[in-house]
Amino acid sequence: MTNFFKILFFCSMIFGTLITISSYSWLSMWMGLEINLLSIIPLLSDSKNLYPSESALKYFITQALASSILLFSIILSLNLKEFLPNEINFLTMIMNSALMLKLGAAPFHAWFPEVLEGLSWYNCLLMMTWQKIAPMILILYNCKLTMFMVMIILFSTIFSGILGFNQISLRKILAYSSINHISWMLASMLHAQMIWFIYFIIYSIITFNIVIILHEFQIFYLAQLFNSLNSSKLIKFTFLMNFFSLGGLPPFLGFFPKWLVINNLVSNQFYSLSILLIVFTLITLFFYLRISFSTLMINTNETLIYLVPKMNFKFFFINFITLSGLLACTLILNYF
Template identity: 75%
Template sequence: MMHFYKILFFLTMMLGTLMAISSYSWLSMWMGLEINLLSIIPLLGDSKNLYPAESALKYFITQSLASSILLLAIILSLNLKEFFLETFQFLSIIMNSALLTKMGAAPFHTWFPEVMEGLNWMMGLLMLTWQKIAPMILIFYNYQMSQFLLIIILISTIVSGILGLNQISLRKILAYSSINHISWMLASLLHSQMIWMIYFLIYSIITINLVIIFKIFHIFTLSQLFNSLNFSKSIKFSFLLNFFSLGGLPPFLGFFPKWLVINNLILNKFYFLSILLIVFTLITLYFYLRISFSSLMINFHESFLFPSKKLNFKIFLINFVSLSGLLACSLIFNYF
C-alpha cells in the first residue's frame, strides 16, 4: 500500500528536478536541487530499505556538502565584478565538481555504492536513473570542454571497471555500472544534448527491466541470482540478454547509444578519448560476461520443492521491446 506521504514526497522530488532543469538563474537551479534532496530523504528513510537510517544519512551529508560548494561557487560568480578568464575556469571547476558529486561520478563516487547497498530495488532505481537528470543537465549548461572533464570521464571508466570486478552484491554492480555509463553520458554532452537524451532513455529502460526481475525474485547477491534463475529458463534468457544489452554488445539495444557517442566523438576529432572509452569499458563488459556465463554454463541443481515463478506478459513485452530495439532504431534513424 502506497502511503500518502510517499506520494507527496515523490511528487515534490520530481518537481525539484523539473524546477532545476527549467530555471534561468543558478540560484533557482540550486533551490530545485535542494527541494529534490529534502524530498528524497524521507523516502530513503523508509523501513522497507535494508539500512534506512545509514543510507539516508550518508546521502544527506554528501548532497548537502555538494550543495554548499555549489552555492559558494554561485555566490562568488555573482559577486566578482572583474571576471577574469582564470577566475571563470576556477569557478567552473568548483561548480562542476559539486554537480559531479551529486550524481556520483568518479572520483567523487565513494558514497554512491554504499548508499545503494542499503536501499531496496525501487529506491535504488530512483538513484540510478531519476537522480542523475538534474546534475547532468546543469553540467551541460556549464559545459566547458576542459582537461578537468576529460580526466573525470577517464577516471569514471577506469574506476567503475576495476572496482566492479570483485563485487558480489548486484546493487553495487549496478552502481559501478552506472558510474561507467555516467562517463559515456558526459562524453555524449560534448556537442549534442539529443545524444545524451537517447543514451539516458535507453539506459533507463534496460535498468528498469533488470530491476523489475530482481525485485520480483528478491535477488540481491550473485549466489541468489544463480539459484533463482534455475526456476525458469525464459527468465534466465531474458535477464542475460538485458545484461548483455547493459554492457553494450552489438546485437542489443544498449549498443545503439554507445554507437552514437563514438560516432559523435570521431566526427569531432576526439579520437584518443573514444579509444580510451572503448578499451576501459571492456573491463565492465568483462564482469557482465563473467556473471552471465557463470549462470549459463555452471550446472546448478534445480530445486523441485518450490514452484517455478513466471514473469507476466507485460514484463516480457517490455523486455522484448528493449532487446529488439536496436533493429527498430536502426531502421528509424536510417531515414532521417
C-alpha cells in the first residue's frame, strides 16, 4: 500500500511538471505547478525523513505564497494589458519574482536549505533536480528583464558562496551549491536556451552520483564523511571526483557547461557578469576542495570489520561517463 501511494503521487508530480512546460496559457501553467506542489507534499511527509512534517509544511507555505503571487500577476496582466501597456514590465518582474521564489534563487532562497535539512537523500535529489524544471522553463519563456535577471544571478552566486562557507551539514552544502548552479543556469538563459538544457542535464547527473553514495552510506554530516568512506578507496575516489566535477574543475564534465556559459556571456559582451560569476564561484569551489582534501588526505584507521555497501556495475559505469565526459564532449563538438 505504501509503495502504491508513493508511485501514484510520484506520477502525479511528473504529470504536473509536464502540464506546466507544455501549456500555451499562463493559467494552465499555474494549474500544472499546483498539481506538482500537491503531489510532492505526501512524498515529503514520509517517515524516513528527519523532520517530515516541518519540511513539508515549510515547503507548502512557501510554494503556496509563490503560487498566489504568480496567479495575482497573471490576472493583473490579463486585465491591465489593454489599459496600461507600460506596466507590463512591472508585472513581468512580479511574475519572475514568484518563479524565483518557487525555484529557490537568492534573495528568495531562505526556505530551500531549511527544507532540505529535514529530508532523506532521495527527496533532496527530487528537490534539487526535478522541482527546478517547471519554474526554470517558465522563466525561460518570460526572460525579458535583463537587469532584473543579472541582479538575481549576482545575488545567487554571492549568497551561496558566503552562506555555504561554514556549513557542516552536507544537505545544506548541496543546497547552497544548488543555488550557485541556479545562478549559472539563469546566466545561460540570457541568450541561449540549449546551453541551459545541457547545463541542467549535466548538473542532474553529477548530483545523482553524489546523492547515491551519500544515501548508501547514510552520510549527512562532514564528520561522518571522513569516517565512512575509508572502507573503500574506489568509492572514496569516485565520490571526490564527482565533487570536483560539481565544482567545475577543468578535467571533469562539470567544467563543460560552465565553459559554454562563459563563452556565451563573453560573446554577448557580458564581461563584468562573467568575471563576477567566476570570482564568486571560486568561494563555492573552495569549500568543495576543503571537503575533498580533508576526506582524501586525513589519515584515519581502516577497519576490516566494517561491511562495505556494495555498489553495482551501473553506478561505476555512470561515474565513468561523468568523469570522462569532458573529453567525449570536446571530441564530439569538434565535428560540428
